Structure formats: structure tokens, C-alpha cells
Amino acid sequence: MSYDERRIEVTEATWRVIIREGLDRASMRAIAQELGSSTGVVTHYFRNKDELTLFALEQVFGKLFTDMKAATQGQQGIYRLEQMLLSALPLEANGIPGWQVWVAFLGYAIGREPLIQEHQKRYDSLRQLICQELADLQAAKLIRNDLDLTLEAHALIALVDGIGTGVVINPKQFSAEQQRYLVQRHIKTLVTEF
Amino acid sequence: MSYDERRIEVTEATWRVIIREGLDRASMRAIAQELGSSTGVVTHYFRNKDELTLFALEQVFGKLFTDMKAATQGQQGIYRLEQMLLSALPLEANGIPGWQVWVAFLGYAIGREPLIQEHQKRYDSLRQLICQELADLQAAKLIRNDLDLTLEAHALIALVDGIGTGVVINPKQFSAEQQRYLVQRHIKTLVTEF
DNA sequence: TTTTCAGCATAACAACTGTTGTGATACAAT
DNA sequence: ATTGTATCACAACAGTTGTTATGCTGAAAA
Numbered sequence: 001m002s003y004d005e006r007r008i009e010v011t012e013a014t015w016r017v018i019i020r021e022g023l024d025r026a027s028m029r030a031i032a033q034e035l036g037s038s039t040g041v042v043t044h045y046f047r048n049k050d051e052l053t054l055f056a057l058e059q060v061f062g063k064l065f066t067d068m069k070a071a072t073q074g075q076q077g078i079y080r081l082e083q084m085l086l087s088a089l090p091l092e093a094n095g096i097p098g099w100q101v102w103v104a105f106l107g108y109a110i111g112r113e114p115l116i117q118e119h120q121k122r123y124d125s126l127r128q129l130i131c132q133e134l135a136d137l138q139a140a141k142l143i144r145n146d147l148d149l150t151l152e153a154h155a156l157i158a159l160v161d162g163i164g165t166g167v168v169i170n171p172k173q174f175s176a177e178q179q180r181y182l183v184q185r186h187i188k189t190l191v192t193e194f
Numbered sequence: 195m196s197y198d199e200r201r202i203e204v205t206e207a208t209w210r211v212i213i214r215e216g217l218d219r220a221s222m223r224a225i226a227q228e229l230g231s232s233t234g235v236v237t238h239y240f241r242n243k244d245e246l247t248l249f250a251l252e253q254v255f256g257k258l259f260t261d262m263k264a265a266t267q268g269q270q271g272i273y274r275l276e277q278m279l280l281s282a283l284p285l286e287a288n289g290i291p292g293w294q295v296w297v298a299f300l301g302y303a304i305g306r307e308p309l310i311q312e313h314q315k316r317y318d319s320l321r322q323l324i325c326q327e328l329a330d331l332q333a334a335k336l337i338r339n340d341l342d343l344t345l346e347a348h349a350l351i352a353l354v355d356g357i358g359t360g361v362v363i364n365p366k367q368f369s370a371e372q373q374r375y376l377v378q379r380h381i382k383t384l385v386t387e388f
Numbered sequence: 389t390t391t392t393c394a395g396c397a398t399a400a401c402a403a404c405t406g407t408t409g410t411g412a413t414a415c416a417a418t
Numbered sequence: 419a420t421t422g423t424a425t426c427a428c429a430a431c432a433g434t435t436g437t438t439a440t441g442c443t444g445a446a447a448a
Contacts, residue, residue, distance in 0.1 A: 006395090022305030024218035027435065039436095040396045049436060100304050106359070107301015110294050111216030119363045154360060154367055155376055161359050162352030165300070169313045173348055182349055185383065197424090221405065233406095234426045243406060 007045050010035060011056040015101050023104040054118065057105050061122040063098065064088060068129070078142055078187060081133050085183050088160050090167045091176040099164045127153045134190075143190040152190060159186055201239050204229060205250040209295050212250075217298040248312065251299050255316040257292065258282060262323070272336055272381060275327050279377050282354050284361045285370040293358045321347045328384075337384040346384060353380055 001009075013035040017026040028049065032039040046052040071087030072080050090096045109115035130153040137143045163182065166173045174182075195203075207229040211220040222243065226233040240246040265281030266274050284290045303309035324347040331337045357376065360367045368376075 003394095018305060020305055023301065025305065028437090029435085038397045040398075043437080044395065104301045104304040106363070107217065107298045107304075110298040110301075110362070111212060111214055111219065116363065123360075123363055123367075151368075151372055151375075154372075158356030158360050158368075158376075159352065160356070162354070162356030165355050165359065166317075166348060166352050168304070169300070169310065169317055173317075174345075174352075178345055178348075181345075182352075189379065189383065200425090222407090223405085232427045234428075237407080238425065 003045075006041075007055070008059070010042060010045055010052070011059050014052065014056045015097065018104050019097055019100050023108045053108075054115075056101075057115070057118060060098065060102050060105065061125075065125075065129075072133075077140070078137065078191070081130075081137060082183060082187055084130070084133060085156060085160055085187075086180060089163055089179050089183070090171075091179055093171070096167060096171060099168050103165060103168050123157070126157060130156055137190075144193065147190060156186065159183065197239075200235075201249070202253070204236060204239055204246070205253050208246065208250045209254075209291065212298050213291055213294050217302045247302075248309075250295075251309070251312060254292065254296050254299065255319075259319075259323075266327075271334070272331065272385070275324075275331060276377060276381055278324070278327060279350060279354055280374060283357055283373050283377070284365075285373055287365070290361060290365060293362050297359060297362050317351070320351060324350055331384075338387065341384060350380065353377065 010031065014026055014031050017030050017034050021030065028039045028042050031052075032042050035041060042052065046055065067087045068084050071083045075083050090099050105115075106119065109119055127150070131149050134143065134147070134149045134152055138145055138147070138149070159182065163174055163179055204225065208220055208225050211224050211228050215224065222233045222236050225246075226236050229235060236246065240249065261281045262278050265277045269277050284293050299309075300313065303313055321344070325343050328337065328341070328343045328346055332339055332341070332343070353376070357368055357373055
């Protein structure tokens with residue numbers, strides 16, 4: 001097993017501890033125990049805890065971007081945007097853990113300016129991705145041409161974020177069909193004046 | 195100064211520490227220092243830290259409900275719903291701290307089942323409030339009568355949540371006008387088929 | 389075969405945590 | 419005058435934290 005793969009293993013153990021016990025209780029020792037080894041492993045693959053924390057956060061966003069790319073692969077038009085957004089949502093139960101970790105990290109970032117800036121950077125990348133998508137749709141005359149694309153990208157992220165947060169609080173709040181319905185209805189809003 | 199007022203003072207100091215240093219670093223000692231006193235004060239007004247934490251969270255929701263009641267006072271129709279939602283949003287900079295504390299608490303609740311259930315209860319109260327509002331509007335034929343009101347209430351909360359979260363990450367993400375525009379546009383969605 | 393070193397275990401370190409108990413002070417009731 | 423009590427300061431407690439240093443082990447390189 002390679003060095004990078006082992007790092008990922010450590011971060012995955014970190015995620016599990018975060019979900020089960022909370023981010024502030026995800027100590028080196030707890031992570032090592034979850035990993036079935038000693039803290040020596042953790043300290044060997046990460047200089048200190050901040051580096052581990054930051055890496056674990058990066059991996060969350062990384063997974064999000066990977067999933068989005070995969071979901072839009074070969075898709076076109078409005079449906080492509082729809083799939084992009086749906087790929088980020090917890091349509092099935094297996095999508096919830098990722099959101100739990102993300103919510104934990106966001107809360108953890110409050111009062112930690114470096115982490116807030118990290119979130120800002122990732123959000124901006126996401127916004128750019130969606131903005132490009134919207135621009136393509138606009139060029140193809142598939143959505144209105146009087147839209148503020150930056151605002152609309154932010155609004156779409158807010159929609160996904162709001163649903164994801166809601167599911168974290170109560171997994172039964174939105175069914176998969178309801179999530180799809182809300183995304184589709186929002187997108188319709190971008191197509192025609194109403 | 196009364197007992198209850200002093201308790202509030204302690205929780206407000208707690209909020210300030212949370213915003214400045216993070217929820218997990220809001221220790222008894224840090225809170226006492228922010229309050230300009232010793233830890234004796236904190237332990238005197240709260241049995242233990244869990245009680246303080248829970249009370250501080252309750253106060254966040256309490257303030258939200260208070261603001262909503264005040265904003266809807268004397269308002270009617272669609273505008274009443276609009277004001278209700280806008281009262282929860284960080285239209286001005288002074289609305290951001292409340293959202294920061296709330297986001298910190300939500301993240302802190304991950305891996306802490308009792309806190310998650312607390313969030314669920316408050317969310318359900320909020321949903322009921324909005325549901326009642328939607329029912330009134332439906333009875334007055336001001337919104338469509340084929341709506342799933344529970345879903346729509348959840349969707350409105352998700353909208354507000356998504357915007358609030360976005361502002362926490364980047365205060366410049368949504369201007370006050372943009373927030374109002376998004377809320378109004380979402381509400382329009384409920385009025386007529388499109 | 390010897391050397392080197394990555395991979396990991398273990399232990400010790402100071403710093404910090406929530407909790408608890410003791411006591412001081414001041415004001416109210418008796 | 420004295421008792422009682424609410425408010426708070428302070429110190430000590432055991433437990434947990436991240437960090438660091440040291441040592442072991444096996445496999446690859448010399």
C-alpha cells in the first residue's frame with residue numbers, strides 16, 4: 001500500500017470518528033484506535049493535527065468535485081446541470097456521512113480564519129464550475145439571458161446546501177424524489193420568465 | 195440584575211468566544227475571562243458545561259423565533275411570509291454573528307445525538323410555524339392549492355439556511371437586495387403554476 | 389552480510405479541560 | 419447583632435489533549 005493510499009486511510013478513519021463522536025473529539029488517539037493502530041501511524045503520515053484536519057477537509061471537497069465530474073460526464077443541456085446538483089445531494093442514505101463531515105467542518109471553521117478561507121476557496125471553485133455551466137446553457141439559449149449568473153450559481157449552491165443541511169438534521173426531511181423535485185423546480189425558474 | 199438576566203449575560207459572552215475562537219475552544223475559563231470574571235460565575239449559574247451549551251443553543255433559536263414574531267406582527271398575506279423569512283436572514287452585518295453561532299452549534303451537534311435531537315425539535319417548531327403560515331395563505335387563495343405544505347415549509351427553511359450558510363462562509367456572497375430577490379422569487383413559485 | 393530507513397509502537401511532556409470544594413464578601417432577614 | 423444566603427474568587431483534582439523523542443522491526447539497498 002502506497003504512502004498516499006495510507007494517508008487516505010487515516011483520513012477515512014478520521015471521518016468515521018467525526019461522524020460517531022464529533023469533530024472536537026476526533027483526537028489523535030481516537031483516530032488511531034479507529035484505524036486499529038497506534039498514534040505513531042497518524043504522526044508519521046501527518047506533521048501535526050492541523051495538517052490532518054486540513055487534508056481531511058480537502059478530501060471532502062475533492063470527493064464532491066469528483067462525483068460532480070462523473071455525474072456530468074456525457075450529459076448535456078439542462079439535464080447536465082440537474083445531474084451536477086443532484087450528485088451533491090444525499091439522495092440515498094450513503095450520501096449522508098459526507099454531509100455530516102462537511103457540516104462538522106463548517107462549524108469547526110467558525111472562529112478559525114484559516115479554515116474559513118479554505119472554505120471560501122473551495123466554494124469559489126464550485127461557483128466557477130456552476131457559473132461555467134450556466135454560461136454554456138445561456139449560450140445555447142436554454143436559460144434566460146437576463147440572469148446574473150454569479151448570483152444564480154450562489155443560489156444553486158445555497159439550495160443544495162440547505163437541503164443537505166436539512167437532511168443532516170433529519171434524514172427523513174427530504175425524500176430522494178422531493179430533492180429532485182426541488183432542484184428541477186428551481187432550474188425551471190431559470191428557463192422562462194414567470 | 196436578576197438571576198435570569200445574568201444567565202443571559204453569560205451566554206452572550208459564550209457567543210462572543212465562540213465567534214472569536216470557535217465552539218470547542220469556548221472553555222469555562224475563556225468564557226469567564228470574556229465576561230471579565232472568574233469561572234465561579236459560570237459554575238454558579240450553570241450546573242455544568244452541557245447545561246450552558248444547551249441553554250446557549252436554546253437562546254439562539256429563541257432569538258430567531260422572537261425576531262420572526264416581531265417581523266410578522268401586523269403584516270398580512272404574501273408579504274407576511276416574506277417578512278418572516280427575511281427576518282431570519284443576515285440582511286445586514288449585525289445578523290451574521292447569530293448565523294455564525296448557529297453554524298458552529300450545528301457542526302458541534304454532529305456525533306452528539308442529544309444535540310441533534312434538540313436541533314430536530316427546534317426545526318420542527320419552525321416548520322410548523324411556516325406550515326401554518328402557508329395554510330393561511332392557501333385558505334386565502336393567495337398560493338396554489340396543490341402544494342405539499344410540509345415539503346414547501348422545508349424548502350423555505352432550506353432556502354434561508356443555504357443563504358445564511360453562504361453568508362457565514364463569505365459575507366459578500368449575497369447582498370441584502372439579492373437575499374430579498376431570492377426569497378421573493380421563491381415565494382412567487384408558490385403563487386402560480388409556471 | 390551489513391546498513392539504512394520507512395513504518396509503527398510506546399511513553400513521557402506540558403498544557404489544557406470540566407468539575408468540585410472551600411472560602412471570602414456583602415447584603416437581607418431575623 | 420446575628421444569621422443566612424446569593425454571588426463570586428480561587429485552588430486543587432483527575433483526565434485528556436497535541437507534540438515529541440525514543441526504540442523496535444522487517445525489508446530493501448549497499
